[in-house]
Amino acid sequence: MSAQTMEDRPVEIERPPAGAHLEAIGVSAWFASHKVLERVSLEMRPGIVTALIGPSGCGKSTFLRTLNRMHETIPAAKFGGEVRLNGEDIYDAGRRITETRRSIGMVFQKPNPFPAMSIGENVLAGPKLNGTRVARSDRDALVERSLTRAGLWNEVKDRLFKPGGALSGGQQQRLCIARSLAVDPDILLMDEPCSALDPGSTNVIERTIGELKDEVTIVIVTHNMQQAARVSQQAAFFLATDGTPGVIVESGDTEQIFGDPKDQRTSDYVNGKFG
Amino acid sequence: MTVIDIESRMAEPVDDEPRAIDPGLSREDKIFHGSVRSIGFFVLIVFGSIGVFLGYQSIPTFSHYGFSFLTETQWNPELDQVGIAAVIVGTFQVALVAIVVSLPLALLTALYISEYAPQRLKSSLVSLVDLMAAIPSIVYGAWGFAFLQEHAKYVARWLSQYLGWIPFFSVDTDPNAALWAQTQFTASAFIAGLAVAMMTIPMACAVMRGVFAQAPVGEREAAVALGATRWGVIRSVVLPFGRGGIIGGSMLGLGRALGETIAVLLIISPAYDIKWSVVEVGTQTTSSLIAGLFGEATSFQLSALLTAGFVLFIITLVVNMIAAVFVGRSRSGSITEA
Numbered sequence: 001m002s003a004q005t006m007e008d009r010p011v012e013i014e015r016p017p018a019g020a021h022l023e024a025i026g027v028s029a030w031f032a033s034h035k036v037l038e039r040v041s042l043e044m045r046p047g048i049v050t051a052l053i054g055p056s057g058c059g060k061s062t063f064l065r066t067l068n069r070m071h072e073t074i075p076a077a078k079f080g081g082e083v084r085l086n087g088e089d090i091y092d093a094g095r096r097i098t099e100t101r102r103s104i105g106m107v108f109q110k111p112n113p114f115p116a117m118s119i120g121e122n123v124l125a126g127p128k129l130n131g132t133r134v135a136r137s138d139r140d141a142l143v144e145r146s147l148t149r150a151g152l153w154n155e156v157k158d159r160l161f162k163p164g165g166a167l168s169g170g171q172q173q174r175l176c177i178a179r180s181l182a183v184d185p186d187i188l189l190m191d192e193p194c195s196a197l198d199p200g201s202t203n204v205i206e207r208t209i210g211e212l213k214d215e216v217t218i219v220i221v222t223h224n225m226q227q228a229a230r231v232s233q234q235a236a237f238f239l240a241t242d243g244t245p246g247v248i249v250e251s252g253d254t255e256q257i258f259g260d261p262k263d264q265r266t267s268d269y270v271n272g273k274f275g
Numbered sequence: 276m277t278v279i280d281i282e283s284r285m286a287e288p289v290d291d292e293p294r295a296i297d298p299g300l301s302r303e304d305k306i307f308h309g310s311v312r313s314i315g316f317f318v319l320i321v322f323g324s325i326g327v328f329l330g331y332q333s334i335p336t337f338s339h340y341g342f343s344f345l346t347e348t349q350w351n352p353e354l355d356q357v358g359i360a361a362v363i364v365g366t367f368q369v370a371l372v373a374i375v376v377s378l379p380l381a382l383l384t385a386l387y388i389s390e391y392a393p394q395r396l397k398s399s400l401v402s403l404v405d406l407m408a409a410i411p412s413i414v415y416g417a418w419g420f421a422f423l424q425e426h427a428k429y430v431a432r433w434l435s436q437y438l439g440w441i442p443f444f445s446v447d448t449d450p451n452a453a454l455w456a457q458t459q460f461t462a463s464a465f466i467a468g469l470a471v472a473m474m475t476i477p478m479a480c481a482v483m484r485g486v487f488a489q490a491p492v493g494e495r496e497a498a499v500a501l502g503a504t505r506w507g508v509i510r511s512v513v514l515p516f517g518r519g520g521i522i523g524g525s526m527l528g529l530g531r532a533l534g535e536t537i538a539v540l541l542i543i544s545p546a547y548d549i550k551w552s553v554v555e556v557g558t559q560t561t562s563s564l565i566a567g568l569f570g571e572a573t574s575f576q577l578s579a580l581l582t583a584g585f586v587l588f589i590i591t592l593v594v595n596m597i598a599a600v601f602v603g604r605s606r607s608g609s610i611t612e613a
Contacts, residue, residue: 073499075394102502112493116515129511130502176497183501 017047019217020086020103020186022067027081028245029062029071036062038245039081042236044187049209049218051228051254054238055274059246060221063238064189067219068104069097085186102130104187105180105216109195111172113164113179120160122175123147126183142182149215150178151208170201177208181216188212190220194227206231225270229258237266326588333582335575344582349547350564352576359583361547365464365558366587369539370532372468372553377475378525384476385483390509401484408477416538419470424461424542427469431460431554442551462544464558470542471535475528482527482602486520487513519601526598530591536562561587 022044029037037059044050052060065071067083069090082089090100113122123143127134134142143160147153152174156167164175173193180188190209194202209218209231222228228235235258236251250257250266261267268274300308336344340357347358388400436451438444448456494512503511514521539560545567546557565580572580 068500070496070500073496098502098504100502101500106496106500108493108496108500110493112491112497114494114497114511114515117511125498125511126501129498129507130504179497179501 017213017217018215019046019213021046021084022104022187022217022219023084024063024067025082025084027063027066027083028079029059029066030078030080031074032076032078035245036240037066038247040238040246040248042248042251044217044219045234046217047214048233049213049220049231050234050236051232052219052221052236052238053223053225053228053269054240054246055269056223057246058238058240060238061191063246064106064191064219064221067187067189068101068106070101070106098130102126102132102183103185104189105183105185107173107176107180107188107190107193109192111169111176111196113167113172113175115163115165117164118161119156119164119167119175122164123178123182125179130183132183146178146182147175149181149208149212150174151204151211152178168201170197170204173197173201173205174208177205181212185216188216188218190218192221192223195223202227225258225272229254237261237263237269239265239269326585326592329581329585329588332578333585336579336582339575340579344579345586348549350559350568352573352579357576357579359561359564359586361549362559362561362564362583363586363590364549365543366533366560366562366590368464368553368558369468369471369535369543369560370529372465373471373475373532373535374525374529376469377472377479377528380472381476381479381524381528382483382521385480385487386509386513388480389484389487390505390513404477404480406477407473408481412474412535412538413541415470415473416541419466419538419542423469424466427466428457428460431463431465434465434554435460443553445552446555459556460554462542462556464543464553467539467542467558467560468532468553470538471532474535474538475532478531479524479528482524483517483520486517486524486602490516519603523598523600523602526594526601530595530598533591533594534562534587535560536566539563540566 024040024042024044027037027040028035040059040063042050042063052064054060062071066079066081071077071079079091083091085100085104088095090104114125117125120143123146124134124139126132127142144153144157147156152171155171156162156175164172167175173196177188177193194205197205206227209220212218220228220231222231232254234252235254237249237257238246239249240246250261250263257266258270261270336357340347344358345363346360347356348361349356349358350362351357384404388397388404392400431446432450432455434444435446439446439450446459448459450460490513494516495508498508498511540563543559543563544557545559545564547559548557561583565584568576568580
């Protein structure tokens with residue numbers, strides 16, 4: 001009996017990461033006849049943060065936007081290849097596009113809260129927009145949980161009815177993260193989420209990313225090499241030279257990409273020789 | 276010595292007054308600035324002098340009839356009974372019918388063009404709607420009289436049959452009679468309003484479309500990325516952003532409808548009673564009153580007609596000013612920066 005209670009400590013249970021598995025296979029993208037991506041393949045695994053790095057105009061943001069079908073919202077944009085969410089092609093004709101976007105959330109470069117809505121309404125905008133019923137009694141809990149996950153709850157809990165546009169830039173961006181999390185996505189895509197923010201807010205958001213990575217699969221585009229090194233476990237280096245479409249030059253563990261890159265161009269880029 | 280020197284130099288800029296700063300306009304800028312400003316003032320002066328002229332012309336009428344000019348319903352210069360109460364009511368009835376009909380049509384047209392129409396259709400749809408504004412109002416009037424009325428009287432009868440308990444749709448005849456009095460349902464504010472609606476649609480639609488097109492891309496993408504349908508984007512982004520444009524466009528249309536003359540003159544048969552019903556035969560509006568009686572008016576009657584014009588001038592001025600306030604008030608800026 002006493003032997004059984006000897007170890008009276010919580011047992012560390014190894015839980016598999018909750019996010020989904022996303023895989024791009026031979027993704028090409030065009031704007032009208034101009035090709036910006038050519039046969040890009042990348043596996044984005046649950047539990048880790050994938051950073052997409054590369055100089056401006058290399059197609060990394062376009063690639064990110066093909067992952068939740070935002071690319072095609074631009075007139076004359078075209079797409080080729082496959083994007084598989086847990087093995088199923090999201091471009092499959094039978095799939096509902098709104099459902100795909102609901103499960104693959106996105107945070108944009110410029111914070112874009114709905115200015116006509118309050119902070120609380122912003123968080124609840126997703127379920128309302130895609131027709132997911134949230135019982136009135138669950139709404140407050142959803143708002144609190146989403147804002148807490150985005151690291152904003154303590155700053156705004158007393159003014160949830162104030163307009164979302166009245167927050168600072170960094171708070172607005174975390175509100176947008178909370179809004180994306182409120183629909184409970186499997187994947188979270190972030191397109192340079194900190195490029196418009198001050199270092200303090202950047203720090204908070206990076207910490208948030210670290211806390212979220214076991215719950216959702218995160219893919220982040222960033223221009224900031226240090227940020228990529230700090231937040232990601234996997235990195236993909238994009239490059240487009242002299243008007244050719246963007247390709248992935250090298251991808252792999254972040255440590256390896258930054259510490260021991262195989263390709264000379266990767267080495268030059270991560271060491272600040274260009275870009 | 277040196278110490279005093281430094282102190283006196285430091286004391287100099289203590290004069291804490293705003294300085295006159297030369298904006299540094301070049302000669303070209305000054306000439307352009309001056310000419311644009313004088314043209315702007317010229318427009319205001321023309322506009323103001325119309326108001327002053329009308330106001331001056333209405334002095335004899337107001338001094339003769341006094342306040343009763345605004346409360347008297349009949350227009351019988353021979354019996355010295357002249358007033359615009361019924362005419363003002365009729366003016367608003369025609370205008371309101373026009374707005375009620377044109378607002379949903381203009382709104383949905385604008386939403387379709389800005390949100391749903393495929394790119395290659397957009398420009399031709401826009402010019403088609405703009406073309407509606409290019410049709411002379413006499414054509415709309417003739418169309419309303421010769422074509423629309425023949426069909427709309429059935430709608431008017433239907434309204435009277437089923438909604439006759441609402442004063443707006445009650446007609447002093449039995450709409451259910453086998454041989455129903457068809458003429459009782461013609462030449463009304465309702466039919467005139469339908470014709471005027473065709474003229475207010477393009478204006479209201481253009482204003483709304485312009486505002487919808489400015490809805491921020493970032494917010495649209497935010498909604499789409501959350502899994503919103505197109506209707507969701509419209510509801511959460513486009514309509515809240517465009518609210519000022521919707522209200523302003525409708526008010527501009529109302530201003531247009533209040534002043535519409537010739538189409539109304541062709542359709543209505545003049546009647547000078549204040550009545551609720553818009554579907555019953557007979558009404559009168561301010562502008563068609565003026566147009567109808569202008570030719571055979573004595574100089575004193577002319578003053579009375581110009582006084583009616585003065586009242587209409589003031590009303591449309593107020594309506595358009597309210598519209599301008601709504602169109603100019605951008606939701607995004609005003610709330611975000613608060």
